[in-house]
Amino acid sequence: MTQSIGSAAKAIGITPDTLRYYEKLQLLPPPGRNAAGRRVYREEDLARVRFLKQAQALGFSLADIRQLLRLRESPTRASRTVRELAQRKRDALEVQMRQVKKMHAELTRLLALCTGSGSCCPILERIEGG
Secondary structure, rough: OOEHHHHHHHHOOOOOHHHHHHHHHOOEEEEEEEEOOOOOEEEEHHHHHHHHHHHHHHOOHHHHHHHHHHHHHHHHHHHHHHHHHHHHHHHHHHHHHHHHHHHHHHHHHHHOOOOOOOOHHHHHHHHOOO
8 A cells, every 4th residue: 555745744743845855865765656656655665764753763863764774674683783873872862961961950050040130140141151
């Protein structure tokens, strides 16, 4: 069974422009065409996009996803590589979480200093002072 670009995009929860973008980046193979020359997507195309979206939800970049898609073709041989890629992503997320916690603490401190009135603003002063 095939679907038009609009119904395929709707089924996945993305826009038709996003589907075309994935095709342009060659993350999705060129779709088939119907007699009128319009794109049609097979279930395996939709499964590939669902995989792509789930990988994005886990924080993988499009470059990472390109590699994951290649590795997906041979999962038994790819297991170690996929694990290493996931480990690097997790490690990067840990660094980001530490940075976000620092930003949160600093903003909390600045908000405690800021009354929202008066002639000086500790938030602006901090931003200006680096």
